[in-house]
Amino acid sequence: MRVMVGGTFDPLHDGHRRLIARSFALAGKGGEVTIGLTTDDFAGRKTHPVRPFPERKAALEEFIRESGFSPHFTVEPLVDRFGSALETDFDALVVSEETLPPAIEINRIRREKGMKKVDIHQISCVLAKDGRWISSTRILRGEIDEHGNLLPLAGEPDDR
Amino acid sequence: MRVMVGGTFDPLHDGHRRLIARSFALAGKGGEVTIGLTTDDFAGRKTHPVRPFPERKAALEEFIRESGFSPHFTVEPLVDRFGSALETDFDALVVSEETLPPAIEINRIRREKGMKKVDIHQISCVLAKDGRWISSTRILRGEIDEHGNLLPLAGEPDDR
Numbered sequence: 001m002r003v004m005v006g007g008t009f010d011p012l013h014d015g016h017r018r019l020i021a022r023s024f025a026l027a028g029k030g031g032e033v034t035i036g037l038t039t040d041d042f043a044g045r046k047t048h049p050v051r052p053f054p055e056r057k058a059a060l061e062e063f064i065r066e067s068g069f070s071p072h073f074t075v076e077p078l079v080d081r082f083g084s085a086l087e088t089d090f091d092a093l094v095v096s097e098e099t100l101p102p103a104i105e106i107n108r109i110r111r112e113k114g115m116k117k118v119d120i121h122q123i124s125c126v127l128a129k130d131g132r133w134i135s136s137t138r139i140l141r142g143e144i145d146e147h148g149n150l151l152p153l154a155g156e157p158d159d160r
Numbered sequence: 161m162r163v164m165v166g167g168t169f170d171p172l173h174d175g176h177r178r179l180i181a182r183s184f185a186l187a188g189k190g191g192e193v194t195i196g197l198t199t200d201d202f203a204g205r206k207t208h209p210v211r212p213f214p215e216r217k218a219a220l221e222e223f224i225r226e227s228g229f230s231p232h233f234t235v236e237p238l239v240d241r242f243g244s245a246l247e248t249d250f251d252a253l254v255v256s257e258e259t260l261p262p263a264i265e266i267n268r269i270r271r272e273k274g275m276k277k278v279d280i281h282q283i284s285c286v287l288a289k290d291g292r293w294i295s296s297t298r299i300l301r302g303e304i305d306e307h308g309n310l311l312p313l314a315g316e317p318d319d320r
Contacts, residue, residue: 022279026186097277107284117257117284119182124267124277 002090003027003071004118006036006078006099008043008136010056012063013146015096015126015134020060022123023094024069031071034090035060036078048140053077082106085118092119097133162250163187163231164278166196166238166259168203168296170210172219173306175256175286175294180220182283183254184229191231194250195220196238208300213237242266245278252279257293 005023009016020035027033037057043050050056057075064073076084081102085093086109095103100122107117125133128148138144142151165183169176180195187193197217203210210216217235224233236244241262245253246269255263260282267277285293288308298304302311 116287119284120282122280122282124279127276 001027001092002032002034003092003094004034004036004083004085004088004090005094006038006083007096008038008046008050008056009060010043010050011136011139011146012056012059013126013134013136013139014148017063018126019094019096019123020063021067021069022121024064024067024071024073026092026094026121027071029070033069033071033073034084034088035073035075036083036085037075038078042079048137082109086110086113086115089115090118092121094121094123096123097125161187161191161252162194163191163252163254164194164196164243164245164248164250165254166198166243167256168198168206168210168216169220170203170216171296171299171306172216172223173286173294173296173299174308177223178286179254179256179283180223181227181229182281184224184227184231184233186252186254186281187231189230193229193231193233194244194248195233195235196243196245197235198238202239206296208297242269246270246273246275249275250278252281254281254283256283257285 003023003026005019007016007019023033037053037060040050040053060075085106093103093106103120107120111117126148128134128138128144129150134144134148139146142153144150163183163186165179167176167179183193197213197220200210200213220235245266253263253266263280267280270277286308288294288298288304289310294304294308299306302313304310
C-alpha cells in the first residue's frame with residue numbers, strides 16, 4: 001500500500017515513533033511510505049523553536065534505519081498542510097489526533113478534483129506517565145522526556 | 161492487534177467487504193476481530209427493510225470463510241452506536257466515512273472513563289460505476305447491484 005504521513009518531528013518522541021511505525025506496518029511488504037517533513041519556513045509558525053530540516057530529516061532516517069522497516073520510503077518537504085496529498089495517487093493517510101481535520105479536508109478537496117478519496121488512519125497519541133499526551137511542546141518545556149517520563153521541574157524544591 | 165468494526169451489513173456490498181477485509185488485514189496474524197452486528201431492534205431504525213440478524217450474520221460469516229482471513233473473529237450483537245467499545249480493551253476501531261463521528265465520540269468517552277483511546281481507521285467508501293458511493297439504500301432502490309454496477313431503472317424504456 002502507498003501511505004503518506006506528515007509532521008515536524010522535533011524532537012522525535014514516542015508519539016512520532018508510533019505514527020511512523022504504524023505507517024510502515026500499514027504499507028506492508030512491497031509498500032511505500034512518503035513522509036512529508038515540514039520545511040523550516042512552514043514549521044517556523046510553531047510557538048517553539050524547531051531544528052533545521054536536515055537535522056530533523058537525519059533523526060527520522062536514523063529511527064527508520066534502526067527499526068529495520070522493510071517498505072521503501074521517501075522524505076519530502078512539506079510546505080503547507082496538504083503537501084503532495086492533493087496531487088498524487090496513494091491509498092492511505094496516517095494522522096495523529098491533532099491532524100485529523102486536515103486529512104478530512106484533503107479527502108474533500110480530492111473528491112472535488114475528481115480524485116479518489118484515501119483511507120484515513122488516526123493513530124491515538126502516546127500518553128506520558130502523567131496520563132497526558134506526549135508533545136514536543138511539553139518536552140521543550142522540560143516537563144517530560146521524549147518517552148513521556150516526568151522530569152523534575154526546574155527551580156522546584158527537591159523534596160527528597 | 162485487536163480490532164473492532166460494526167454495521168448492519170445488509171445487503172452485504174463491496175463497501176462492507178472492503179471494511180471487513182481491511183479490519184482483518186489490520187488485525188494481522190494472531191490478531192482478533194470483533195464485528196458488532198446491529199440487532200434487528202437497533203437496525204429497525206433504518207429507513208429501509210433489514211433482514212433478520214441470523215441471516216445477516218450467516219452472510220457475513222460466509223464472506224469471511226470464503227476470503228480465508230486468518231485472524232480469529234467474533235460476531236457480537238450491537239444494541240447501540242457504541243456496543244462493547246466503551247467497555248473492552250482493544251487497539252483499533254475500523255469505520256466507514258459515515259461512522260467516523262461515533263468513533264470520535266467513543267474515544268472521548270473512553271478518555272473520560274480513564275480508559276486508553278484507540279486508533280481509528282476510516283476506510284474510504286467504495287464508489288459505484290457512476291462515481292457515487294455504494295450504499296444499501298441505493299441497492300434496495302434498485303439503482304445499483306452490490307458491486308456498484310448500474311442497473312436499468314424499473315419502468316424505464318429499454319432503448320436497445
